[in-house]
Amino acid sequence: MKTLLKYFYLPFVLLVGVLFFSSFLVDKSDKGQASFPYKKAGLTDRQAALHLLNRFTYGAKTEDIDFVLKTGLEKWFQQQLTGKLADDSLKQMLSVYDVINLSNQEVSNIYPKGAQVLRRAIKDGYIDKDSVNKADQKEYRNKLKAYMDDKGLKPQQELFRQFINQKILRATYTNNQLQEVLTDFWFNHFNVSITKNDCAMFIPAYERDVIRPNVFGKFENLVLATAKSPAMLYYLDNFSSAGTNTNLEVQPKRNPAMLNQTVNDNMKAAALQKLQQNRKNQGLNENYAREVMELHTLGVDGGYTQQDVTQAAKVLTGWTVFPMDEEGAGGAIKKMIEKVGESKLEERGFIHQGDFLFAANRHDTGEKNVLGKRFTANGGYEEGVQLLTMLAKNPSTAKFITKKLAVRFVSDNPPQSLLDKMSKTFLDKGGDIKMVLTTMVNSPEFWSKEALREKTKSPFELAISAVRTLDADITQPFQLYNWITKMGQKMYYYQAPTGFPDKGQYWINTGALLNRMNFGLALAAQKIPGVRINLAKLNNNHEPESPEAALTTYSKIIMPERDLSETIKRLTPMLSDPDLINKVDKAASNAVVPNASSTMMNADENRLMSDENMMVKPKDPKGKLAVNKAKQSSFGNNTMLAQVVGVIIGSPEFQRR
């Protein structure tokens, strides 16, 4: 039965594929490219293409398999590694989001924290401080809103909403799938969290400027870029870390020439002194130094001691955020910088790069020793760069990082032989991520049958793969985010610097699993506002003659290249229930579901989508008519089809990749 189906099916999809992709010009001249060793593992070309897609994209349709085959597996992979495929339609989609490209400084101007807004509103006389928590809540909120409107301020929630919307759209529609998958991987590896107020507003730029451009580069670039980013500096507190700076304390006296040249001497001295007091209020903070070793580079068993952590923390003192507003400690630094002048500060060892500031006055000037490497006194900013580069290239790091990659891309328990190869490449090629991935995909272990579909999809992967497979039209991406949260992955809100654990057991627990099934049902039944699918179109508008045919056809569309005989066998009794049509009709009359194959969705879509009630009970009489009409045919009933598809999306097989 299985073979028969496959033979029946293959020519069909090949034909579709050829027609569909005939417009693509595929350059076959790429020579010297070794073939991936999947034949030895007993995989067919199609199985191998699917496996490649399962590992490096957010989910595949039959056409995608055809495309990879036509392009050539190796070449397809090479193209993905560039991250530079054209993405015009995605760009078009994202153009409506007006704040996702703001700089950190702009974000800080427009989206201050809630408490900051309140303080400013009181300071500017918009709100009487005595009225907070006392006055009529509505009036109070109105005043606050008036203040924000006047000052051009906006609530942070709006920033996060746009950011998350673009994430969903990007993952779903980008042609540079591997880049997005890796962005997710590295973000999670260098996790920061919206739950931490201080770093929250910098997270959109963190993913955009710090993570995404570096996902294919050298690992040390990621370490350095994250170390200097406001999001990480705030999240792991290094922004506040200060050490004993002997130079600064004696210098103003010992080297009066430097400060006492101009008429502003006293002001400058006072500014520096103030800054020094500022520093004294804070001490050494080891959080980042510890986590950069434990979680970002060496790994918990990477062979470092508490002494190394403290010493590394001293190396990194003074690594902080260039102040963006006038308030708090940052305001004092900002004033000082304005008074003293940046060029003077540079002479004193300050470094200003974008949002990053190396505040020499907060840097510990003593000698340090980390993992046996000596940092002589007064090393300044360069010390930190040397330290991080050294950590990034350490053999423990090679092991730790390549294992994490293998767990992400091969299986929860990757074989040691594979890890050894990847780790060797990491060390030989100076932490070149592209080369490590290439080694991985050229290893037989990557293609072994044990690795096939061995990974459990995370809730994000599940949701995105479902909308990709069903070719959904997404007008309200945040609705998907809400489902992903319900399924147990509140993205960007994972509190611990470990990031989400990358293993099946973490994702699959009772509550989460039920919500995965509910997600499938809701998606297929068009109950997720702003996420439209057209089930008939998926099958080229061929209407399956029977529920059984629908089951077979749609199982194959949603989960190509799999042995689904058992799934189909299990689901058939449900469909052959003689009462089925009645039951479904009854269900359908209770809930009017928009007809998936109708074209009632049009320019008014957005307006409709914004009102959830409209979706459940469309007032449009035409919509109703279409549904009623559909119900009359024996199986043109979309409720039934939606039910079948919903069960497939929620089925155990679809939870794996």
Next chain:
Amino acid sequence: MTSRRGFLKAGGIALFGVGLGGVPSFVAQAAQMIQAPALFKKRKTLVCIFQRGAMDGLMAVNPFTDQYLKAARPTLFMSAAKNATNKPLIDLDGRFGLHPSMAAFESVFKDGSLAIVHGIGSPNSTRSHFDAQDYMESGTPFNKGTASGWLNRAVGLLGHEAATPFQAVSMTSSLPRSFYGDQPSVAISNLQDFAIQLKGNPNGANMASKSFEDLYDQTSSGLLKETGKESFDAVKMLDKIDTKNYKAANNAIYPNTALGNALKQIAQLIKMDVGLEVAFAESGGWDTHFNQGTTNGIFARNVNDLSECIMAFWTDMGTLQDDVTVMTMTEFGRTVKQNGTGGTDHGRASCNFILGNDVNGGKVHGLVKPLAIENLEDGRDLAVTTDFRSVFSEVADKHLKINNDKLLFPDWTGKHIGMMKG
């Protein structure tokens, strides 16, 4: 990972033995095992409530004889003197007075089942909500990278496998940091969501539910198969819960607030005997920088809700009280001095409440020195004199019989303070 849970080992019979037709399989198995009584053992439950935002411990449990406090809080000071204008504090022991809006706690304090620990906090002096909550929930105040939360570790140290998926339940929309870790736990804000459901189409959901159950039963993935089975067992179990028409015992009335609803559902789970051992709920609004008020106002409303909710739960527990302990926690306390906007800013130590029949109650434990500047931490805050881990581990030890502090709180080597009996 071969067997994640030993459902048959405990619980579930009292209520489900009677249900015909949809008897969850683990209940049926347990019923078969009932001949071996050692396997069927009633479990204790620890209910933790996190007061997010940092409660002003000095206002909740007020050292009202302290003249320094009076001086530091010109408009926020409260008195135990019975005068006509304001409700007085409830004098607990001549030194500490309970906020009058927490009058619900008076009876349990007097009968010795409510203990208060004052001066409790973290050895890490951070005054950031995020960091302090993170440290308190991971239980490692100097280590951010601890992957697990202390309550998850506690579950792992119980020494027996879970009876049902409801061994550790957080009544929150996503998993709190305390619950991070390898032990399976459930985060759910409404128990009614624990079902296969499709908006507006219950029949469709029903049919789909059967299909799903069958599909998960045959899958080759052990993890999906087992969890699938547990899920459907759990659904059948909770099918019997009717949160809307729940009748609390002993005329207990839960406030219709987030915390009240969370505790009500925890009570339902405890009564259903589904093997709940660690429960978690949250209470918000404690970050009172502005006009926190005294006998009225935001703080009064908060403590009123906290105490009324806990006492409704406690009354509802009735004869089950012996098996339940409730503990509150908050990330830090607030400044001794009131600020310029009628509130208090981030401080150090606060206090917490522990309610249970194995609690050494009727006492304010811990050490609160006179609030003279020289006794304050950094010259401004109530000093931390009791490490939160000391109290958490004592509760876990005495109530849940977890005796491995090294694993529960790595890096901690303190002593218990005797706030539990025995």
